[in-house]
Amino acid sequence: MNLTAIKAIYNAEMKRFWSTIGQSIVSPVISTSLYFVVFGSAIGSRIDQVEGIDYGTFIVPGMMMFALLTQSVSNASFGIFFQKFTGTMYEILSAPVSSTEILLGFVGAAASKSFIIGSIILITSNFFVDLHIQHPIIMLTFFILTCLSFSLLGFIIGLWADNFEKLQIVPLLIITPLVFLGGSFYSINMLPEIWQSISLFNPVLYLVSGFRWSFFGVSDVNITLSLIFIGLFLSTCVGIVWWMFRTGYKLRS
Amino acid sequence: MSAIIQIQNVSKTYNNGHQALHSINLDIKKGEILSLLGPNGAGKTTLISIICGLVNKSSGSILIDNFDNTTHYRQAREKIGLVPQELHLGMFDKVWNTLRYSRGLFGKKADDAYLDQLLKDLSLHDKKNEEMRNLSGGMKRRVLIAKALAHQPEILFLDEPTAGVDVELRKDMWQIVDKLRQSGVTIILTTHYIEEAEAIADRVGVINQGKIILLDETKAIMKRLGKKHMHLELQTPLSQLPDTLKALNFEMSEDGASLYYHFKNQKEYANIPKLLKAVTDCDILINELHTSKSSLEDIFVNLVTNEK
Ligand SMILES: Nc1ncnc2c1ncn2[C@@H]1O[C@H](COP(=O)(O)OP(=O)(O)O)[C@@H](O)[C@H]1O
Numbered sequence: 001m002n003l004t005a006i007k008a009i010y011n012a013e014m015k016r017f018w019s020t021i022g023q024s025i026v027s028p029v030i031s032t033s034l035y036f037v038v039f040g041s042a043i044g045s046r047i048d049q050v051e052g053i054d055y056g057t058f059i060v061p062g063m064m065m066f067a068l069l070t071q072s073v074s075n076a077s078f079g080i081f082f083q084k085f086t087g088t089m090y091e092i093l094s095a096p097v098s099s100t101e102i103l104l105g106f107v108g109a110a111a112s113k114s115f116i117i118g119s120i121i122l123i124t125s126n127f128f129v130d131l132h133i134q135h136p137i138i139m140l141t142f143f144i145l146t147c148l149s150f151s152l153l154g155f156i157i158g159l160w161a162d163n164f165e166k167l168q169i170v171p172l173l174i175i176t177p178l179v180f181l182g183g184s185f186y187s188i189n190m191l192p193e194i195w196q197s198i199s200l201f202n203p204v205l206y207l208v209s210g211f212r213w214s215f216f217g218v219s220d221v222n223i224t225l226s227l228i229f230i231g232l233f234l235s236t237c238v239g240i241v242w243w244m245f246r247t248g249y250k251l252r253s
Numbered sequence: 254m255s256a257i258i259q260i261q262n263v264s265k266t267y268n269n270g271h272q273a274l275h276s277i278n279l280d281i282k283k284g285e286i287l288s289l290l291g292p293n294g295a296g297k298t299t300l301i302s303i304i305c306g307l308v309n310k311s312s313g314s315i316l317i318d319n320f321d322n323t324t325h326y327r328q329a330r331e332k333i334g335l336v337p338q339e340l341h342l343g344m345f346d347k348v349w350n351t352l353r354y355s356r357g358l359f360g361k362k363a364d365d366a367y368l369d370q371l372l373k374d375l376s377l378h379d380k381k382n383e384e385m386r387n388l389s390g391g392m393k394r395r396v397l398i399a400k401a402l403a404h405q406p407e408i409l410f411l412d413e414p415t416a417g418v419d420v421e422l423r424k425d426m427w428q429i430v431d432k433l434r435q436s437g438v439t440i441i442l443t444t445h446y447i448e449e450a451e452a453i454a455d456r457v458g459v460i461n462q463g464k465i466i467l468l469d470e471t472k473a474i475m476k477r478l479g480k481k482h483m484h485l486e487l488q489t490p491l492s493q494l495p496d497t498l499k500a501l502n503f504e505m506s507e508d509g510a511s512l513y514y515h516f517k518n519q520k521e522y523a524n525i526p527k528l529l530k531a532v533t534d535c536d537i538l539i540n541e542l543h544t545s546k547s548s549l550e551d552i553f554v555n556l557v558t559n560e561k
């Protein structure tokens with residue numbers, strides 16, 4: 001294992017984050033605060049409680065999930081795409097670095113960024129609502145697995161994309177809608193029955209629901225299902241990446 | 254000298270069906286400067302990319318210091334530094350950071366003293382904290398060289414190091430290469446300038462359409478290929494070529510304003526005074542004298558016709 005190389009890639013990827021640390025911290029703080037103003041106050045004044053939980057508190061896990069999913073995908077896909085796009089990838093390819101090491105460097109950095117952003121959202125939320133996490137270990141497991149698996153997905157997208165359109169299209173057309181429709185800001189029990197059934201096909205629902213369960217002990221779907229889902233998703237991403245590396249897909253012609 | 258790189262029957266067909274390399278065989282000696290000379294599209298970059306691990310070969314084998322470059326890619330790649338043809342640099346990266354990154358990628362422990370010295374050797378030390386986007390093209394090329402040397406490789410590949418570089422910088426580059434060779438680094442550079450190959454290489458491999466068509470000591474190659482021409486611009490055009498000059502194999506341009514002479518080999522250069530005297534003896538006044546060497550294109554025409 002070329003640990004020095006993993007560290008080099010990791011640090012280089014994190015550098016952008018640290019070099020704009022002010023921005024990196026401020027923007028999740030602002031967006032979180034805005035969510036509380038818009039969803040918490042405006043809507044929350046009409047919806048008192050969801051499943052026995054104060055609406056403002058209820059949206060915290062969904063809000064975190066929303067940020068984790070979008071940030072992980074965009075950070076990881078951009079990191080690898082950017083190197084391909086500028087041609088600087090040549091150096092990594094010519095170095096004594098295995099595909100797994102490249103992966104660990106890029107995905108590790110993207111997942112770390114998401115983790116930091118998620119934590120900032122959690123801390124900020126604490127100023128607005130009273131949070132009490134019922135199952136902290138499961139919460140942390142979900143938190144980390146989500147950062148990792150969606151950074152992996154981002155990495156796959158970044159490898160696959162050979163232009164900016166492709167880079168944008170998956171987050172824009174698939175991930176964002178799925179997250180919005182996945183019960184991030186509501187419980188699916190609030191939907192008409194037909195939409196409840198349709199929602200069950202939305203993978204993001206299982207994530208949000210499981211994450212919410214770790215906070216409050218209530219969920220739309222069974223927590224075991226949620227854990228199985230995130231495990232399956234992670235394995236699928238690992239499988240795809242393994243195949244891409246084995247075939248040299250879009251890295252080495 | 255032993256071969257530090259052994260290339261055996263390496264072929265490459267790209268996914269679009271284009272065959273860029275046809276069964277290349279080449280041994281590169283430890284400590285030498287080898288120049289791969291060939292026109293655009295000859296396959297120089299493809300060959301280098303395969304050796305360095307950027308491109309997968311379709312068949313054949315490559316040994317770097319006896320390590321197979323695919324099955325033992327770590328040991329093989331550790332020994333190699335690559336300066337790519339294009340200026341691939343992160344525009345917002347600082348010189349110093351990017352060097353430390355390069356060294357780290359190759360798994361080497363940080364060694365700031367070495368990197369500092371490297372920057373000094375490449376006259377980059379005052380640019381240490383500069384961002385890439387603020388550097389000139391020549392400086393960027395130097396940074397790429399510094400990056401390639403950051404892990405102290407035994408072998409350095411330079412892909413067209415002087416393409417688009419002005420004359421002065423080109424000379425600088427040759428000096429850098431020479432210094433590196435003295436420190437024992439094996440250097441492989443590609444170029445489509447015949448003068449460049451002649452100026453710095455110990456051996457030259459001529460590559461065309463994916464095949465190495467000639468490989469020899471630089472001197473021997475130049476003797477065969479580097480034909481010189483002399484061109485005399487006359488003050489007053491001639492109506493016809495004097496017989497004495499015709500006998501010496503001079504040629505006249507159609508308008509009679511120029512005389513040409515083609516040297517058959519380097520030894521003939523010694524005849525220049527005699528040739529000029531023959532011209533002045535005919536009461537012909539010379540305005541200007543030019544000499545030029547055959548271009549790469551001439552050489553290929555020559556080689557191909559010689560093969561037939
Ligand atoms: N990725 C690629 N896919 C398809 N063809 C390529 C690729 N890279 C290079 N080629 C083709 O292979 C040939 C050799 O290219 P290259 O090795 O870059 O030549 P050189 O460096 O000598 O100019 C050219 O005809 C080029 O168009």
Ligand SMILES: [Mg+2]
Pocket residue numbers: 297298299338412413
């Ligand atoms: Mg080239």
